Amino acid sequence: MNLIQKAIRWGRRKSPWIIHFNAGSCNGCDIETIDALTPKYDLERLGIVQEGSPRHADVLICTGAVTLQTRDRLKQIYDQMAEPKFVVAVGTCACTGGIFENCYCVLGGVDSVIPVDAYVPGCAVRPEAIIEAIDKLLGTLGPSKKEESRND
Amino acid sequence: MTEQAIVDRLCEEFDFLRDRVYVQRPKRIMTQFLDRKEFKQVVNFIHDVLGFYKASHVVGTDEGPDLGFIYIFSNSDGIILALKQKAPKSDPRIDTLTDMYPSLLLHERELVDLFGAQVQGLPDGPRYPLPDGWPEGNYPMRKDWKPEYFDKKTMTYNPPGTGKEGDEK
Numbered sequence: 001m002n003l004i005q006k007a008i009r010w011g012r013r014k015s016p017w018i019i020h021f022n023a024g025s026c027n028g029c030d031i032e033t034i035d036a037l038t039p040k041y042d043l044e045r046l047g048i049v050q051e052g053s054p055r056h057a058d059v060l061i062c063t064g065a066v067t068l069q070t071r072d073r074l075k076q077i078y079d080q081m082a083e084p085k086f087v088v089a090v091g092t093c094a095c096t097g098g099i100f101e102n103c104y105c106v107l108g109g110v111d112s113v114i115p116v117d118a119y120v121p122g123c124a125v126r127p128e129a130i131i132e133a134i135d136k137l138l139g140t141l142g143p144s145k146k147e148e149s150r151n152d
Numbered sequence: 153m154t155e156q157a158i159v160d161r162l163c164e165e166f167d168f169l170r171d172r173v174y175v176q177r178p179k180r181i182m183t184q185f186l187d188r189k190e191f192k193q194v195v196n197f198i199h200d201v202l203g204f205y206k207a208s209h210v211v212g213t214d215e216g217p218d219l220g221f222i223y224i225f226s227n228s229d230g231i232i233l234a235l236k237q238k239a240p241k242s243d244p245r246i247d248t249l250t251d252m253y254p255s256l257l258l259h260e261r262e263l264v265d266l267f268g269a270q271v272q273g274l275p276d277g278p279r280y281p282l283p284d285g286w287p288e289g290n291y292p293m294r295k296d297w298k299p300e301y302f303d304k305k306t307m308t309y310n311p312p313g314t315g316k317e318g319d320e321k
C-alpha cells in the first residue's frame with residue numbers, strides 16, 4: 001500500500017460523509033437519523049458529517065421500504081456516489097420491507113434494489129444503534145493506524 | 153347547538169333523513185348511506201346553514217357492488233358529522249366538493265386513484281398517490297384487486313385464469 005492509498009484510507013476512516021435518503025419511510029427512522037446528528041449524540045465528534053450531495057458522500061443511510069416510485073431515484077443516487085461506497089439500511093422496513101412487505105406498491109427492503117453493507121433493525125431504530133452500525137462498518141475497512149502500531 | 157339539536161334540524165329540513173341520522177356518542181353524528189342527490193343537498197345545507205366549515209377527512213370503502221364514501225365534517229364546537237354516500241361500481245360518478253371545501257382536493261384525488269371513483273368537476277392536475285407508470289383500470293384498494301397478482305417489474309395485473317401476459321382487468 002503506497003502513501004497516497006494510506007492517506008485516503010485514513011481520511012475515509014476518520015471522516016465518513018453520510019447522505020440520508022428516505023425511500024418510503026413513515027418518518028420515524030428519519031427523525032432518529034437526524035436525532036443522531038444533534039448535539040446530544042453528536043456524530044460530528046467522530047468525524048461523521050451529513051452531506052447534501054451524493055457525489056461527495058461515502059455512506060448512504062437509507063430508511064424505509066422501497067416503493068415503486070422511489071426505486072429509480074434510489075438507484076440514481078447510488079450510481080452518483082463515488083467508489084468506494086457503503087449502504088446502511090436503517091430500520092426494519094429498510095432491512096426487509098417490514099409491515100409494508102407485499103403491499104401493492106412496495107418492492108421490499110433496500111437490498112432488493114442496491115447492495116447493502118449494514119443492516120440496523122428496529123422500529124424505530126435508536127440513534128445509538130445507527131452510530132454503532134457506522135462504527136462497525138468503518139471497522140471492516142481494516143485496522144486503524146493505532147491498531148496497526150499495536151500489532152507491530 | 154348540541155348534537156341532538158343538529159340532528160333534529162337535519163330531520164326537519166330533509167324528510168329522507170328521518171331515522172337515518174343519529175347521535176352515535178357525544179360530539180359524533182353519523183348518517184346511513186345516502187344516494188348521491190340526497191348527499192349533495194345535505195352537504196350544501198350543513199355548509200351554508202349549520203356552519204360545518206371544516207372537512208377533515210374522506211374515507212373510501214368497498215361495499216360489494218357499490219363504492220362507499222364517508223365524508224367527515226366538523227364545526228367550531230368540535231362536533232363531528234360523518235356523511236356517507238354510495239355509488240355503484242358500474243357508474244362510480246360522484247360530484248366534487250372542492251368548490252365548497254378546497255382542502256378535499258388531495259382526498260378526492262386519492263378516491264380517483266385508489267378506488268376508481270369518477271369525481272366530476274375535480275380540477276386538472278397530476279395523479280396522486282400511485283406511482284408513475286401505474287396501469288389504467290387498476291384500483292388497489294378495491295377488495296377484488298389482489299396485490300399478489302400484480303407484477304411489479306412489468307407493472308401489469310395478471311389474475312389467474314387469464315393466462316396471458318399484460319392482461320389488464
